[in-house]
Amino acid sequence: MYLHPLSLQLMSKRVRVRFAPSPTGGLHLGGVRTVLYNYLFAKKHGGDFLVRIEDTDQSRYVPGAEEYIFDCLKWCGLDPDESVQHGGNYGPYRQSERKSSYRQYAEQLVKDGHAYYAFDTPEELEKMRQDFRTEQNPSPQYDHTIRMKMRNSLTLTADETEKMLRDGKFVTRIKMPAGETVSFMDMIRGEVHFDTSLVDDKVLLKADGMPTYHLAVVVDDHLMQISHAFRGEEWLSSAPVHILLWKYLFGLGNMPQWAHFPLILGPNGKLSKRDGSKYGFPVFAMNWTDPKSGELTEGFKEKGFLPGAFINLLALLGWNDGTEQEIFSKEELIEKFSIERVHSGGAKFDYEKAKWFNHEWIKRWPVRDLSYQVKPLLEENGLWVPDDNLLNKVIELVKDRCTFLPDFIQQSSFFFKSPDSWDLDAVKPNWNPDKRIFFENFATRLAAISTWESVTLENEFKNLAGEKNIKPGELQLPFRIMLVGGKFGPPVFHIAELLGKEETISRIEKAVSLF
RNA sequence: GGCCCGUUCGUCUAAGGGCUAGGACACCACCCUUUCACGGUGGUGAUACGGGUUCGAAUCCCGUACGGGCUACCA
Numbered sequence: 001m002y003l004h005p006l007s008l009q010l011m012s013k014r015v016r017v018r019f020a021p022s023p024t025g026g027l028h029l030g031g032v033r034t035v036l037y038n039y040l041f042a043k044k045h046g047g048d049f050l051v052r053i054e055d056t057d058q059s060r061y062v063p064g065a066e067e068y069i070f071d072c073l074k075w076c077g078l079d080p081d082e083s084v085q086h087g088g089n090y091g092p093y094r095q096s097e098r099k100s101s102y103r104q105y106a107e108q109l110v111k112d113g114h115a116y117y118a119f120d121t122p123e124e125l126e127k128m129r130q131d132f133r134t135e136q137n138p139s140p141q142y143d144h145t146i147r148m149k150m151r152n153s154l155t156l157t158a159d160e161t162e163k164m165l166r167d168g169k170f171v172t173r174i175k176m177p178a179g180e181t182v183s184f185m186d187m188i189r190g191e192v193h194f195d196t197s198l199v200d201d202k203v204l205l206k207a208d209g210m211p212t213y214h215l216a217v218v219v220d221d222h223l224m225q226i227s228h229a230f231r232g233e234e235w236l237s238s239a240p241v242h243i244l245l246w247k248y249l250f251g252l253g254n255m256p257q258w259a260h261f262p263l264i265l266g267p268n269g270k271l272s273k274r275d276g277s278k279y280g281f282p283v284f285a286m287n288w289t290d291p292k293s294g295e296l297t298e299g300f301k302e303k304g305f306l307p308g309a310f311i312n313l314l315a316l317l318g319w320n321d322g323t324e325q326e327i328f329s330k331e332e333l334i335e336k337f338s339i340e341r342v343h344s345g346g347a348k349f350d351y352e353k354a355k356w357f358n359h360e361w362i363k364r365w366p367v368r369d370l371s372y373q374v375k376p377l378l379e380e381n382g383l384w385v386p387d388d389n390l391l392n393k394v395i396e397l398v399k400d401r402c403t404f405l406p407d408f409i410q411q412s413s414f415f416f417k418s419p420d421s422w423d424l425d426a427v428k429p430n431w432n433p434d435k436r437i438f439f440e441n442f443a444t445r446l447a448a449i450s451t452w453e454s455v456t457l458e459n460e461f462k463n464l465a466g467e468k469n470i471k472p473g474e475l476q477l478p479f480r481i482m483l484v485g486g487k488f489g490p491p492v493f494h495i496a497e498l499l500g501k502e503e504t505i506s507r508i509e510k511a512v513s514l515f
Numbered sequence: 516g517g518c519c520c521g522u523u524c525g526u527c528u529a530a531g532g533g534c535u536a537g538g539a540c541a542c543c544a545c546c547c548u549u550u551c552a553c554g555g556u557g558g559u560g561a562u563a564c565g566g567g568u569u570c571g572a573a574u575c576c577c578g579u580a581c582g583g584g585c586u587a588c589c590a
Contacts, residue, residue: 237585473549
């Protein structure tokens, strides 16, 4: 039997994947999809999914963001096996708490000649960018062509370097080799090559002793035994730095397999929070309030998406199983997901399609589960639900008309509260004394009815209309307005059935006096 | 500018050298329905362009164009 090289590697090592967010704000679509693909891959292969908080940039730290990320994962049903909150044997899971472990690796790199110390001030760096800026090269980099013109342990004498190091103001930079080709196998894109001459000497350890992403991701992926490193495409161009670090530090043979997911695009470019407010759709999983500005950004949860639908639509944004199936449960996704079938091209987010997914989920979702979600919504809006049995019947009757959870409020309020306003414009033009008499008589007839079922009511309605010589069709709309208040809702006799005899008659009598 | 990644209906995508390029969302029409929806039937609509390779190309190769990402002591 032929085994793809990837499958061979899969079998050799326990699958461990990670999601590594920085706690800087709301968790958006792209982030959740990265979580999802990681999670699905881990579960499919019986592996571990862990969350590592990348909080090495203290200036960008936002209080509450970390907690919020875990809340989002919980709502999505994508709980990690290991994390700050879930524990595990590879902690701490917050990079700021791992600070002390990075320095030795940076020093090792310097010792081996793969990195060096640099002392340039921000002003000097800025000056360098100005001085070397040309038409052909609008953004000069700190690279092999420039580094010998800067202040670092390569250009300074040993004594000078020693003195600078004692001052403590320095960074460690990787010494990118010139003229080498770095290549690696991306599980989605195949082999990718880079010319190391074109990559700059990235900072590995910052002046405050914190690692940058580049060092931290490699060290932690190694220490946490990550088998597959999946992340967004925005990381692809820095991959050669990470590959080289693996080579220098832990050996290419121990490196995880890589996959770079395509970006989720907005109407123009990478999807942003701005796109959401501009075009009127959520981009965050859950409501996010910026602690500084107090600005609230609406989330998919609060908009009224079902978590299953949210995950479903995200999964299909860049992946499919090769069949025409579009609605997948989480379990089905775990079973059918494969990295190799993830697209390489970016996908534009289509809110209309997202709405369709949620609508489909609401239609298929068991009534009991829906009612568990809907009941609190109704109560928040001042609608008292007398018994769950009635609620279930109501939900069954109206769910085809609901795209979002909150739609149930509008679609079912009249079952729990009699209307306090009526769409008179819909009735008045064709209203006349004969119709008034019809409804007065109808109320009387209803009072005498013994089997309160929609078919019986409809027959009674049509019979009386026949006696009065009025077309039943002309009477149905007024009847609806009496019961509902407006031109919407399920078939009117079904409404009457659920409303019950007393309530139906009382609504007719009240409305007749107003029309 | 440089490097990297990408390109099939408006959008998400199927088709891994061989059917009339298939499906879904959206849109349009009709049917159902004397409310609003759901639903049903049908329709409009795509292989970016130019060269190769081949009996045969959406598919493989090259070039061009276009889109995106990166180009920080941010991730």
